[in-house]
Amino acid sequence: MFLINCPFCGEREQSEFKAGGEAHIVRPKQPTELSDDEWAEYLFMRKNIKGIQFERWNHAHGCRKWFNMVRDTSNDQIKAVYKMGEKPPVK
Amino acid sequence: MTNNLRFKTSKFIDETYRVSFKFNNKTYFGFKGDTLASALLANGIHLVGRSFKYHRPRGIMTSGSEEPNAIIQLHDNSSRTEPNVRATEVEIYEGLVASSQNCWPSVNFDIGAINNLLSPILPAGFYYKTFMWPASFWEKYEYFIRKSAGLGKSPKVADPDIYEHNYIHCDVLVIGAGISGIMAAKMAAKNGFKTLLVDEKSYLGGSSIYDSSEFSKINNQITSSWLEKEINEISKLENLEIKLRTSVAAFHGYNFLLARENLTDHLPINQRENKVRQRLLKIRAKKVITATGSIERPLIFDNNDRPGILLSSAVKKYIDLYGVACGENNILFTNNDTAYETAMSLIQRGIKINAIIDNRELIDSKISYEVEKNNIKIYKGYTVVDTYGYRRINRISIMKLSKDGQTVIGDKTKLNCDCLGLSGGWTPAVHLFTQSGGKLKFREEDQVFIPNVYPSDQISIGSCNGDFSLEKIIKNTLSSIKKFLDIDNSEYKNIETISGLNQSKRNIWLLPSDKSIGKTKSFVDYQNDATAKDIKLALREGFRSIEHVKRYTTTGMGTDQGKLGNMHALGIISETAGTKMGEHGTTTFRPPYTPLTFGTIVGRNVGKFFDIVRQTPIHDWHVANNAKFENVGQWKRAWYYPKANENMHQAVQRESKAARDCAGILDASTLGKIDIQGTDASEFLNRVYTNAWSKLAIGKCRYGLMLNEDGMVYDDGVTTRLNENHYIMTTTTGGAANVLGKLEDYLQTEWPELDVYLSSVTDHYATISVCGPYSKKIVSKVIPDLDFSDEKFPHMSFKNTKIDQIKCRVMRISFTGEQSYEINIQSNYGKSVWEKCMEAGKDFNITPYGTETMHLLRAEKGFIIVGQDTDATMTPIDLQMDWIVSKKKYDFIGKRSLYRSDTIKDDRKQLVGLLTENPEEVLEEGAQIVADIKKSPIEMLGHVTSSYYSPNLNKSIALGVVKGGKKMLGQKLIIPMENKNINVTVADPVFLDKEGERLNAKL
Known part of the structure; x- marks a missing residue:
């Protein structure tokens, strides 16, 4: 079970958090301008990487804030956490 | 015989404290300090169980948690009885009752042993291969197979014991209190680390604590004496907590570990009352030091499983720790020096050793010379090829090994014995390390897997790290801990060790025999009866990956997870396939290390603490008025209120009729309520609902439908504009948390x-809904000061008001299609306002109704229930709710998805009404809907989602989803049931009052 460093609350047990999938997928500003394929790309397509992955997490049983995490999915090492809107601190 | 076997020289046994216990209905005696295994051995009992598949007699094999054979049924009553308990771990107490498993009528005479004679036709995969045809017969085969399989019996009634969970946070966790664990714990605690030391046994010191050999010394003291002083010292350390009888079950990522602490299992039953039996420790450690030691390997040869065959280290432990001789005529069979330590322990007490069979040609160590000096015959370069004796070993035959160790040569020699101790070298106990995600590497020279890459802040020390000699254990423990904890090593200066053993070993995974392999039974996995022959068969049949071989042969799949034999299985695979060890993978060790009871896993979360129960503020009234409840998420909702002799159907029919004819009252407090405030609140609602919100006037209510981004209906409910920048949104009961x-x-x-703030206020308000033609009269009596006229208080509007000085909100909204008022008041006044409504409605036949009637009433109106009439594949268009989807709004969640190529198809499943040909016939919810039953296969067009008998329409009504249903109005369809086909007609989903006149009906 992960120990997650919530950017607002500090280290907490994973059981307090909810995973929210891949990060940095921005909702298109003008969805109506998009073709079916472009919309499907936004809606369904996810990278599901083995290795370094950028993810959204929510401190659901805590401050309820969403934040981003960089995690190596091959060994579950959390490389960094950062607030929404911030640039990822690692490549 | 009994007296000959007990050597009362052990300080671990209290000879003054005699303990009586029952095994297989016979009473025996042991001493305090005995395990069930040591006490049975002291009574000359080796045969304790029958094997899983062949029902072969099996005895005690080991002295610890790795035991594969001596698993017994503990306790004889139906509540406490526990199957598959390792006799080697059970500490005896007065009145203990245990029995053998997997045998009938008795362990000495077991009918199932016929399988042993049938074994030539019971190879690996026998059941898979034999019972495949015809496939439909499996259910018949299964009954008999299940009957003859299985180990112990599970308890039949509730567990009377108490369990609990406990969280522990520490700087350093040390797992295993052997010599390296004790040293590590002392160094950690003395350097300011808050340290926890755990060990599965009831004593500290591991196997060194009973090592009184002159051949291994620390600072010129006998190992056990040196260690005793260390233990004495650490028990006084403030920073150190020690937990005995505590077995680490799981080592997860981020140094999160689960351990089981055994608190009362060693006590007589009458001393356990009101005490916690076992505790599940949830440990989060900054650093973990694993010192779990190693497990001795058996040797793999024909008939290596008879009672009386033990690991040589177990023979040593039984005599050294418990003062029990496992036999009077012992033979040791080894490929390394450790068996000579066992020999010395037996020699010291004058116990007879007939011979030592050693695979090695050349044996060169002080301890082996010492053994030879005692006139013990050592057969160098020999192997055991067979054993004899049914319920106990009585003889072995040995032969000389060829130079390459692949065949046997010369004549067969037979030797008598009643106990055979095996030593095939040692396997580091890396189970926990691999559970944590650690990667192993293979060390060729002594054929062991050792820790290589650590996934977290942890380290393995001692023999679980592959350090087997006393010198290496001490030296490497000191240097590793110093580095790992970044401390000065001032505790152990100038520490010197002497050892009389050398580490030479002749490793042969499968020992050769004079018979062909097909005629041998060389057990690799004792508990699951998997033999070397089975593994070779699996390879011949094309299996290569260890994970596949394991599942096919069931090697390592018993309750012991193959702690003894997994390495041999890997060895035999790589030898047979001609590949390197580890090339076909190592099997994955999964938690728990030793089995956990369900009690420990659930802890206190039993009975009413199993899950959270949410009750409305009016719950007590429902209980007092005979409500039946249904679970909606965690909520208990009143389902229906049966009067005397009424069944559910009758109650619901009565309630439904009363709600339309007179008045009904519903507790709607469970609906989710979200308070929305902020200058952008309207814009926010515009974006999350499909319809427009900007123009909703203050004081008005509006129904909204919420979609997912994929266009599918997610939730619905009424939202009220309380003020310019203040709304209150209601959600479905089950969807509240997800919507927020x-x-x-x-x-x-x-x-x-966006400037918007959200708060969940579900629990802050009680919601009472009064509906029906008399509803206005009733609420007017409850709130006399408020003008309820249709002009002042029309449908879909709201008023702030007071009941007896208490502020409340009243919404005129309807889920039944009747004129309806919803009173929202601070929770703690909910029950009294409910009672006021009941009192006010007395003359109007006000009838409390539950969720079932609510569902019926809304179905009459064709109102959907999200999650019942929809699943995650229904768009608002599919629901024939086009009217609620704004064409003008530029965007809202899910809008773009409503005209994807798939969502605009005509033949999607769409919501329709269904009327049965026979109006008395009520459809089953979930039933399939078809058009043509002659077609094969029949095309499924959809299914029934809601179905009721409507007392207000006097006929059966149903909602369903049907492919292309929108265009099928009036069309006949068929619901095929088990015994009949029901004819239905597609209808408008609104069955009652399509014009909505009842919303303003007056009486």
């Missing part, structure tokens, strides 16, 4: 620029 989460997600991540 979704709204927060969009606000925080996609639209952080």
Whole structure:
């Protein structure tokens, strides 16, 4: 079970958090301008990487804030956490 | 015989404390300090069970948690009885009752042993291969197979014991209190680390604590004496907590570990009352030091499983620790020096050793010379090829090994014995390390897997790290701990060790025999009866990966997870396939290390503490008025209120009729309520609902439908504009938490620029809904000061008001299609306002109704229930709710998805009404809907989602989803049931009052 460093609350047990999938997928500003394929790309397509992955997490049983995490999915090492809107601190 | 076997020289046994216990209905005696295994051995009992598949007699094999054979049924009553308990771990107490498993009528005479004679036709995969045809017969085969399989019996009634969970946070966790664990714990604690030391046994010191050999010394003291002083010292350390009888079950990522602490299992039953039996420790450690030691390997040869065959280290432990001789005529069979330590322990007490069979040609160590000096015959370069004796070993035959160790040569020699101790070298106990995600490497010279890459802040020390000699254990423990904890090593200066053993070993995974392999039974996995022959068969049949071989042969799949034999299985695979060890993978060790009871896993979360129960503020009234409840998420909702002799159907029919003819009252407090405030609240609602919100006037209510981004209906409910920048949203009961989460997600991540604040207020308000033609009269009596006229208080509007000085909100909204008022008041006044309504409605036949009637009434109106009439594949268009989807709004969640190529198809499943040909016939919810039953296969067009008998329409009504249903109005369809086909007609889903006149009906 992960120990997650919530950017607002500090280290907490994973059981307090909810995973929210891949990060940095921005909702298109003008969805109506998009073709079916472009919309499907936004809606369904996810990278599901083995290795370094950028993810959204929510401190659901805590401050309820969403934040981003960089995690190596091959060994579950959390490389960094950062607030929404911030640039990822690692490549 | 009994007296000959007990050597009362052990300080671990209290000879003054005699303990009586029962095994297989016979009473025996042991001493305090005995395990069930040591006490049985002291009574000359080796045969304790029958094997899983062949029902072969099996005895005690080991002295610890790795035991594969001596698993017994503990306790004889139906509540406490526990199957598959390792006799080697059970500490005896007065009145203990245990029995053998997997045998009938008795362990000495077991009918199932016929399988042993049938074994030539019971190879690996026998059941898979034999019972495949015809496939439909499996259910018949299964009954008999299940009957003859299985180990112990599970308890039949509730567990009377108490269990609990406990969280522990520490700087350093040390697992295993052997010599390296004790040293590590002392160094950690003395350097300011808050340290926890755990060990599965009831004593500290591991196997060194009973090592009184002159051949291994620390600072010129006998190992056990040196260690005793260390233990004495650490028990006084403030920073150190020690937990005995505590077995680490799981080592997860981020140094999160689960351990089982055994608190009362060693006590007589009458001393256990009101005490916690076992505790599940949830440990989060900054650093973990694993010192779990190693497990001795058996040797793999024909008939290596008879009672009386033990690991040589177990023979040593039984005599050294418990003062019990496992036999009077012992033979040791080894490929390394450790068996000579066992020999010395037996020699010291004058116990007879007939011979030592050693695979090695050349044996060169002090301890082996010492053994030879005692006139013990050592057969160098020999192997055991067979054993004899049914219920106990009585003879072995040995032969000389060829130079390459692949065949046997010369003549067969037979030797008598009643106990055979095996030593095939040692396997580091890396189970916990691999559970944590650690990667192993293979060390060729002594054929062991040792820790290589650590996934977290942890280290393995001692023999679980592959350090087997006393010198290496001490030296490497000191240097590793110093580095790992970044401390000065001032504790152990100038520590010197002497050892009379050398580490030479002749490793042969499968020992050769004079018979062909097909005629041998060389057990690799004792518990599951998997032999070397089975593994070779699996390879011949094309299996290569260890994970596949394991599942096919069931090697390592018993309750012991193959702690003894997994390495041999890997060895035999790589030898047979001609590949390197580890090339076909190592098997994955999964938690728990030793089995856990369910009690430990659930802890206190039993009975009414199993899950959270949410009750409305009016719950007590429902209980007092005979309500039946249904679970909606965690909520207990009143389902229906049967009067005397009424069944559910009758109650619901009565309630439904009363709600339309007179008045009904519903507790709607469970509906989710979200308070929405902020200058952008209207804009926010515009974006999350499909319809437009900007123009909703203050004091008005509106129904909204919420979609997922994929266009599918997610939730619905009425939202009221309380003020310019203040709304209250209601959600479905089950969807409340998810809706709040979704709204927060969009606000925080996609639209952080919006000035909107959300609060869940579900529990803050009680919601009472009064409906029916008399509803206005009733609420007017409850709130006399408020003008309820249709002009002042029309449908879909709201008023702030007071009941007896208490502020409340009244909404005129309807889920039944009747004129209806919803009173929202601070929770703690809910029950009294409910009672006021009941009192006010007395003359109008006010009838409390539950969720079932609510569902019936809304179905008459064709109102959907999200999650019942929809699943995650229904768009608002599919629901024939086009009217609620704004064409003008530029965007809202899910809008773009409503005209994807798939969502605009005509033949999607769409919501329709269904009327049965026979109006008395009520459809089954979930039933399939078809058009043509002659077609094969029959095309499924959809299914029934809601179905009731309507007392207000006097006929059966149903909602369903049907492919292309929108265009099928009036068309006949068929619901095929088990015994009949029901004819239905597609209808408008609104069955009652399509014009909505009842919303303003007056009486």
